[in-house]
Amino acid sequence: MTSTILFCALAWILLGGFGALRGRTPEAGAVVYGGSFIVAVIASGAAILQLGFGVAPGVAVVLPLGLPHLGMNFQITALSAAFLIITDVGAAAASLYAVGHGRNEREPWRVLPFFPVFIAAMNMVLIAADAYDFLIFWELMSLSSWALVVAHHEDEEARTSGVVYLLMASSGTLALLLAFGLLAGVHGQYDFASIRADHPGSWIGAVVMLLALFGAGSKAGLVPLHIWLPRAHPAAPSHVSALMSGVMTKVAVYAFVLIVFDFLGKPAWWWGLIVLIMGGITAVLGVLYALMEHDLKRLLAYHTVENIGIIFIGLGLALAFRAERLDVCAALALAAAVFHAFNHSLFKNLLFLGSGAVLARTGERDMERLGGLLRRMPQTGLLFLIGSVAISGLPPLNGFASEWMLFQAILLSPRLSAWSLKLAVPSVGAMLALAAALSAACFIKVFGITFLGRPRSPAASAATETDVFCRAGMIGLAALCIVVGLAPGMVIDLFAPVTRSLLGARLPAGHGMSWLTVVPISLSRSSYNPLSIFALIAAGGGFAAVILHRYGSRIICRAPPWGCGYASPEDASDAFPPVGTQYSASGFAQPIRRVFGSFVFNARDEVTMPPPGDVAPAHLVSALIDPVWQGCYAPLLVLVGWAADRANRLQFLTIRRYLTIVFITLVGLLVWIAPWG
Amino acid sequence: MGLILLLGLQFLQMLLVLAAAPLLTGFVRLAKARLQRRAGPPLLQVYRDLAKLIAKDAVVAEEASWLFRVAPYLIFAITWIAASLVPTFETHLLFSRSGDLIVIAALLGSARFFQMLAALDVGTSFGGLGASREAMFASLAEPAMLMIVFAVALVAGSSQLSVISTFMHSGLTGLRLSMGLALVALVMVAIVETGRLPVDNPATHLELTMVHEAMVLEYSARYLALIDLAHTLKLLLYVSLIACIFVPFGIAPSGDRLGPLLFGVAAYFAKLALAAVLLAVFETTIAKMRVFRVPNFIGAALMLGLLGTLLLFLSATL
Secondary structure, eight states: OHHHHHHHHHHHHHHHHHHHHHTTSTTHHHHHHHHHHHHHHHHHHHHHHHHHHOOSTTOEEEESOSSTTTOEEEEOOHHHHHHHHHHHHHHHHHHHHHHHHGGGOSOGGGTTTHHHHHHHHHHHHHHBOBHHHHHHHHHHHHHHHHHHHGGGTTSHHHHHHHHHHHHHHHHHHHHHHHHHHHHHTTTTOOBHHHHHHSOOOHHHHHHHHHHHHHHHHHHHTOTTSOTTHHHHHHHSOHHHHHHIIIIIHHHHHHHHHIIIIIISOSOOHHHHHHHHHHHHHHHHHHHHHHHHOOBHHHHHHHHHHHHHHHHHHHHHHHHHHHHTTOHHHHHHHHHHHHHHHHHHHHHHHHHHHHHHHHHHHHOOOBGGGOOOHHHHSHHHHHHHHHHHHHHTTOTTSHHHHHHHHHHHHHHTGGGOOOHHHHHHHHHHHHHHHHHHHHHHHHHHHHHHHHTSSOOSSHHHHTOOOOOHHHHHHHHHHHHHHHHHHHOHHHHHHHTHHHHHHHHSOOOOOGGGSOTTSBOSSOTTTOOBOHHHHHHHHHHHHHHHHHHHHHHSOOOEEEEOOOOTTSOOTTTTTTSSSOSOOOOOHHHHHHHHIIIIIHHHTOOEEEEEOOOTTOOSOOEEEEEOOOHHIIIIIHHHHHHHHHHHHHHHGGGGOOHHHHHHHHHHHHHHHHHHHGGGO | OHHHHHHHHHHHHHHHHHHHHHHHHHHHHHHHHHHTTOOOOOTTHHHHHHHHHHHSOEEEETTOOHHHHHHHHHHHHHHHHHHHHSOSSBSOOGGGGTOOHHHHHHHHHHHHHHHHHHHHHSOOHHHHHHHHHHHHHHHHHHHHHHHHHHHHHHHHTOOOHHHHHHHHHTTOSOSOHHHHHHHHHHHHHHHHHTTOTTTOOTTOOOTTTOSHHHHTTTOOHHHHHHHHHHHHHHHHHHHHHHHHHHOOTTOBSOTTOHHHHHHHHHHHHHHHHHHHHHHHHHHHHOOOOOGGGHHHHHHHHHHHHHHHHHHHHHOTTO
């Protein structure tokens, strides 16, 4: 199957070349996106065949390119097959959607060459089997996505996002480069097979773990390395945002799992602690940022930060369990993390595509100027609702299934013996629960303000349903959200080879029950059967409907709602924003801003009221301070500026001083290498 | 034969909670009225109200979408199923393996999700007001509930309610500090979730204090009947939950003999009556809290739950 993926990657790159040469022709969009949809379907089929049915496992392919003594090694392990499924399912849906959505693009030739190359680069990172390839394609993935972020380069916002993204991506790659350098050791073994066979010492291992956490974490969006993510993801065209948020962050998770679980051997006890705490903080801060945000796409990007936090909580738990040789518990936590990565790729793609449809039909990303779209875009609205329920972690959809497994893993953690973990795990569990509850509140805001109620701008009231390709892409993802939610055992069984190959343990398979019931450890501990819950709910709702229609009144009268004495917007339809009493997004989030925001963001609301008798409007200004920017990046910027000022002096020296500096450097270097001489 | 019996018992439990829920709410109202030296509504008034609402024609706001009309069915069905997953008179029911305590808590979250969306659908300020306050309460009450679930599950070694109930019934636990903390926290969460005093006044329509009533203000007729019924079911669910975890006395272990089953039903109704009287006394003696004091109240429940869980992580015997 390795060669299949390689051919798929080649096809994507050729499609990118076609986009570069013929991007200005009208049919280029359909060819590139349609082609990349077909290739993505083939690639995800190949990955599913290998992982689920064991077709052609572990075939290594060496191409005579790259480093002379090494070549380019490619191989699909169980781990990379799982992430290939995540990547290519997302890529297929985004490509199908883009066949329709791409027509809205003003300058498609700035997107078309890079979109298929971006997908190809992600696939190549996943199948790379030596450090050289991995880093080359990692960098290609960063650069092609950067080109897509700055596709709308006329926007000031897109340009600054591009700069921030490039800086963060480069420093992340640097960290990974150093990590692989340490892993390769003094003999310079860059292929993964020899890295795997040779576990580094405990100190080197710890440094590699921290470098991998930095390198992969900055790509995935771990707090405090997340700052580029809510800037760059929304700036790209929506189908690219979906890929960056839903898929590229998962490639970063793959890199972390690969290095820490596959290459490093037995972890020390504190690795899990660090990852757990970072994951917990990321989950809570991500969702709190999202609650304060009213830009639809940026809000979704902050939710990616939150979900990455949830995934890293699972990875941290797995590391902690593994350090104490509780392999079955570690398998549960790791399976939950990988399962959540898959689920997140499904619903985050769906939500970004839905927001793209809203953006295309209204021209608005600001929720305060949307509203009432469920009546105007009924299908997009329903699909977005499915995504919202799934991401909020509500049963019986898929987001809940993986969070439930994570909670079960936390319930097993009193078996850990380290005291700091005994204190940290319940607190992180509380943070996970808080993040889940807050994300439900946030998606009530998103769906309630954007799709329900009355329109808040002329653009929103004139919106129409999106085209058939866009809907097809979203329907596929929504159907997967429902199917995976109702039969989670199917996907857990599909991903079981991952935990088996990394930890040598897996979840008990079904316990003689059907694959519909999830049983993490044993039937007497806990079990979850979403299909029967769903059937019961459907039966209960049907029962109520039958009784009411048989014995009750069936008449519905339509009437205007009571607007507290204010005119309804229909009366003053030329006035936008309407003089209405409808809640706004910031109004909805105000109680939560007051409870959590005043503590975390130092949020302050300032009200200016006109004196009594004056008819001037009152003003409300709410101010937030980003603690991460204030605490980490602002001092860093000051430091960089100071250092640049100092270094600036070197520019204006006389020739004698330059020669002195060169001489001193030379002597210094000679002295330094003398001991090895 | 065994399967049919199990199915019958599960069905019986579903009907029992559905029939008993309005009775419980009616009994609380009656007890409260008597404590305040009023005659109060008759015990069956809640059923009469429901019947009257079902017969009326529905009035729906002009801008409301299909979600507004579907939500009551979802809210009712989800709450009903959640309530019938909690053991009442017998522990090992057919569908008790379908979901554990975390699933029950999350199902209530789903019901609330649709309730808040329906409130925002009409586009009036009351719906937004109710939904935004409910979102603030829920964002703290749901983690508090999960911390309680953690504490209970760690003691019983299972998050499955039937196993927890059997374990608690066996008396192996003894008195534990963590369970005491969990009980207090669970009662506080139950007060918040069911919208009782001092968090929300079920009898008021004053806009400064409304939460639940503000969300359902635009509902009428059969939709309102479904939502009211779901609300009474939620109260019953929390009473059943507290009863089956902390007072599992009389609950029948399995459904093959008639004697213990009948005793279980009788014990269940006795527990409901006791809980209703306690709730009425509590509500009569306490005053409504300011809305922004409520986060402190729920935050205390969250901290108690977290403390209980932490104690169990440190020592399995606390």
